[in-house]
Amino acid sequence: MDIVYVRDLKLDARIGIYEWEKRILQKIRIDLEMGWDNRIPAASDAINDTLNYKTAAKLVMQLVEGTHYELVERLAETIATTLMRELNVPWIQVTVGKPGAVRGSSEVGVKIERGNRQWQAST
Numbered sequence: 706m707d708i709v710y711v712r713d714l715k716l717d718a719r720i721g722i723y724e725w726e727k728r729i730l731q732k733i734r735i736d737l738e739m740g741w742d743n744r745i746p747a748a749s750d751a752i753n754d755t756l757n758y759k760t761a762a763k764l765v766m767q768l769v770e771g772t773h774y775e776l777v778e779r780l781a782e783t784i785a786t787t788l789m790r791e792l793n794v795p796w797i798q799v800t801v802g803k804p805g806a807v808r809g810s811s812e813v814g815v816k817i818e819r820g821n822r823q824w825q826a827s828t
């Protein structure tokens with residue numbers, strides 16, 4: 706399976722378990738790796754055959770805007786289920802990081818993997 710990716714998407718989010726975190730915007734960083742059969746758009750040269758990384762990034766931005774998440778786990782799971790459902794992504798790896806959340810660390814967060822990595826498009 707091929708990959709379409711979005712790396713280092715930096716967003717401002719309402720996220721965290723503490724009261725003070727519910728009142729502020731914090732920087733988060735998101736990486737997406739999404740399975741796709743890129744032979745099909747490579748042959749057609751048509752954007753409609755792609756897993757459009759711009760569409761994926763916009764969906765993530767919409768999920769982050771306007772919702773408070775307690776946990777990075779909840780946000781990562783929401784991103785994975787939404788992209789799989791809306792864009793027919795068969796396999797996805799989502800990383801959600803909070804830079805600066807733990808003193809002495811450059812970033813903390815979670816990485817999750819959902820779906821079937823062995824998936825092949827039927828030809």
Ligand SMILES: Nc1nc2c(c(=O)[nH]1)N=C([C@H](O)[C@@H](O)CO)CN2
Nearest residue numbers: 720721722723775776777778803806
């Ligand atoms: N596994 C997790 N651990 C922690 C989370 C989290 O979302 N998942 N969140 C916090 C706090 O919100 C923290 O980021 C504030 O600095 C602590 N641990």
